[in-house]
Amino acid sequence: MTDFPAAARVELANGQLRANLHHATQTIRAKRAGVVAELPDWEELREAGRGIKADVLARLDEYLVQFESAAQAAGAQVHWARDAAEANAIVVEVARDHGVSEVVKMKSLTTDEIHLNDALAAAGISALETDFAELILQLDGDWSSHILVPAIHRNRTEIRDLFARTIADGPLTDDPSELAEAARVYLREKFLGARMGVSGANFGVAETGTICIVESEGNGRMCTTLPPVLVSILGIEKLVPSFADLEVFLQLLPRSSTGERMNPYTSLWTGVTPGDGPQEMHIVLLDAGRTRVLADEVGRVALHCIRCSACLNVCPVYTRTGGHAYGSVYPGPIGAILTPQLIGVDQAPSLPYASTLCGACYEVCPVKIDIPAVLLHLRSKVVEHKGATPERLAMRAMGWVFGSARRLRFAQRLGRVAQRPLVRGGSIRRLPGPLAGWTQGRTMRPVARESFRRWWSRRP
Amino acid sequence: MFPAEQTCCGQLHLNSGYRDDAAALARRFVEVFGEYDAIVSPSSSCVGTVRELYPQLVPEAARVGARVFELSELLVNELGVDDVGAYFPHRVTYHPTCHSLRVTRVGDAPLRLLRKVRGLELVELPAADECCGFGGTFAVKNADTSIAMLADKCASIVSTGASVCSAVDGSCLLHIGGGLERQGTEVRALHLAEILASTEDA
Incomplete structure (x- = not known):
């Protein structure tokens, strides 16, 4: 089973690969833009x-x-x-x-x-x-x-x-x-x-x-x-x-x-x-697997693909990780929607998440495959398949908090207290648990001392 | 007006595959904002979610969605204002976030506002339309790839010599700002609204 984040980590560490990829994809991207504009x-x-x-x-x-x-x-x-x-x-x-x-x-x-x-x-x-x-x-x-x-x-x-x-x-x-x-x-x-x-x-x-x-x-x-x-x-x-x-x-x-x-x-x-x-x-x-893809009304557009690879060359993820991270002969954005459908989302659950949903792929696709829309569709299938996970619980909890303004205000107050041991000089340099990935290369801004809604309510 | 009952549009849930939770928040949005003629948000990706994606979740959202605008869209395209009388004597570069560019399609509205700010020197960002690597939960699920993308974005920003990088999405700015700070640069990430709200007095 493909684990995109882990495979990407290995590929990202290969400086030669990233240089080769950057050079090649930038060149072909510019050529494409030129002849399409004609x-x-x-x-x-x-x-x-x-x-x-x-x-x-x-x-x-x-x-x-x-x-x-x-x-x-x-x-x-x-x-x-x-x-x-x-x-x-x-x-x-x-x-x-x-x-x-x-x-x-x-x-x-x-x-x-x-x-x-x-x-x-x-x-x-x-x-x-x-x-x-x-x-x-x-x-x-x-x-x-x-x-x-x-x-x-x-x-x-x-x-x-x-x-x-x-x-x-x-x-x-x-x-x-x-x-x-x-x-x-x-x-x-x-x-x-x-x-x-x-x-x-x-x-x-x-x-x-x-x-x-x-x-x-x-x-x-x-x-x-x-x-x-x-x-x-x-x-x-x-x-x-x-x-x-x-x-x-x-x-x-x-x-x-x-x-x-x-x-x-x-x-x-x-x-x-x-x-x-x-x-x-x-x-x-x-x-x-193609008839199975065909049976999915949203996902079937992946079968429109004519294998041009324009989506790979503009993808900010592919151009950094390369194709091997996708663990399939179909890499890049189109691979992220085609592979899980051909072999089953349970066999490649990390692929629909191998995208920032930036939309560059959809913009260049010659047959207008709305790749971000299919990614969202497949993500919901992954969630359905995985059932009860800690993430599912966290999302439920956040949904509950967002279900009332009072609960949100309370959560913000709680956040201000909880973050105290983490804040150093106005920013957070290390987050715990599943959020640790964030502070691997970024600091985090703490919850503001005063929320917008409070500032708004006390305006003269 | 600031309807106090508002919370979150549910983009996080929708983009992570939790459609039911997102649909509940979409219905809530329609209830809270349904009666207003125009709804403004400082986040282009939230506007994109409400305007472009809500209708797939809750059909009745299409009616409200059409009245939702990103801040610069409202000012420039709807109200015909590009000079808000702001003063901001700094070298600024602008990062067009992916959703503002390809989903919400705010066009050059933010740039038109920035060009009219007194004292502001606007410098072009190389490879501006390249994603910064945020992508919601992508930033955590695929932290290594996200950070590789961020490193390139930060290098582009630093190469401009700007002291401020601006955008119309708080989440991308949180990511970019966090990267710039971690790398020890002095460049700040500021929302367009923060620049537009700056005056000679304050």
């Missing part, structure tokens, strides 16, 4: 994105069946997976059918979510990550800390050392183009020999059965075109009704995500095309 109809686009996603969720049952038949008609084999285990078993079976011992993978949060690589490894199949950052993490046994930039917590010197130890043929400097070249040389061989590719999906078009992938490096296109067998796994919420709807998301996503007007590679394919690309195409439609 569009006079940005707010209308956001509203369109929100509207399309709301429609998809409202009629998901119809769109899924439509997508399945369109994809099948185009020659794809469609599988339904209720959970991670079912999805993984399907991929393992496809690999076994073809006697494949290594698959090439493009970056996919969905496959990280279901721990596909571990499942493949258990079946004796190695999964090679071909995204530059994912490759770095895989070579080092590390894991993603950002939706878009998984190795955001690593700097180029660390990467140089890692490559020198693992994939590089000769000596290496920390020049980014040299590092990229080392990865390119290593991966090119792998692509050419690969017999099975695995991908996620950014969008699935219900009308046509098309899958759409949006990326920067082009490794995804290689994974989805070179091997003769391809398996694409998509969360059931990834559908859009029609091809025309992509127009909205292909504007919203790159500007919000990498801060580019358009991403370098957008791949779209529909089933199998004889003589061109993979000749066997599998699509796995994954639930893994």
Whole structure:
């Protein structure tokens, strides 16, 4: 179970991490703001994105069946997976059918979510990550800390050392183009020999059965075109009704995500095309908790997410703690509302509280997910789940005090007396019990000698 | 008028997940303030709670909520006053709190008031729209992260050379002021109302 405060404490102590994160998120944040400001109809686009996603969720049952038949008609084999285990078993079976011992993978949060690589490894199949950052993490046994930039917590010197130890043929400097070249040389061989590719999906078009992938490096296109067998796994919420709807998301996503007007590679394919690309195409439609999220009228907006990561880059919490503190492949504000819903609030009760409710995430979200509102909703579910706690009692007691002005006046008088041993030179430097966290880095002002209401009543 | 029966809006309860307790306080607020034409509060986050969030708890609160204003909103936007005749001969920087910026949306009303204060030198705060790290119970539940955010906010404030940091939320100011004092700086955290209430006589 994720304990965000404890995990954050560890991450906060890592000065290198905080410097890397600060630099990277500030850069990408400024780029995003620049390209978003260029569009006079940005707010209308956001509203369109929100509207399309709301429609998809409202009629998901119809769109899924439509997508399945369109994809099948185009020659794809469609599988339904209720959970991670079912999805993984399907991929393992496809690999076994073809006697494949290594698959090439493009970056996919969905496959990280279901721990596909571990499942493949258990079946004796190695999964090679071909995204530059994912490759770095895989070579080092590390894991993603950002939706878009998984190795955001690593700097180029660390990467140089890692490559020198693992994939590089000769000596290496920390020049980014040299590092990229080392990865390119290593991966090119792998692509050419690969017999099975695995991908996620950014969008699935219900009308046509098309899958759409949006990326920067082009490794995804290689994974989805070179091997003769391809398996694409998509969360059931990834559908859009029609091809025309992509127009909205292909504007919203790159500007919000990498801060580019358009991403370098957008791949779209529909089933199998004889003589061109993979000749066997599998699509796995994954639930893994999504229908449970869908059943929650307030929380379901989390399924609107198009994984752009704009909310991470502006979040004052994420930009200091990094992604690992969230204990999930979905970190940051969106992770704080998505993870507890996917795995159950009892499994991640600290995540809905990993926010100051500052609202910066809502402001940048390209599909207008009101993250603070969902955080409040989930907090009330956590409280409900936890039942009787000391905090519950304290809140009850405060509610009782606030229930009458007389009781509040009495509590203030009591406070003035109780604080006496704590006040030194006009301020409190150490608070007891659960409030000790406050004075860890702040002094506390004592209760005023005279309350406003008393001052008001004795005015001339 | 100061209705003596008023207590707390329940933001603490609502933001911590205690909706029932918050709803009881929301109903109480409607009872105590229901008859007034305009209601003013010096806390933008409390105004945001009453105006933007109460209606989800108690539908009848929407009617009262629309008449609730944050102090600078009332002065500048409703009454058309930006010069209150204050005098405050200090270098001041202004921190736009998250709720005043993104929930209550007071805009530049506090800055317009500060610009008209005699003797006051207003200096811009770098990374002003970044949260100070208070966040209600967040400050205690996630004390380490809260303090990391506060350290950056304090550094921004100190970099301006201001002797006072002002805002329109008492709770954020309590947090910022506590950080500035703990770090041994001389910079004070003062509510906008305290500056506006300063005159040449006192």
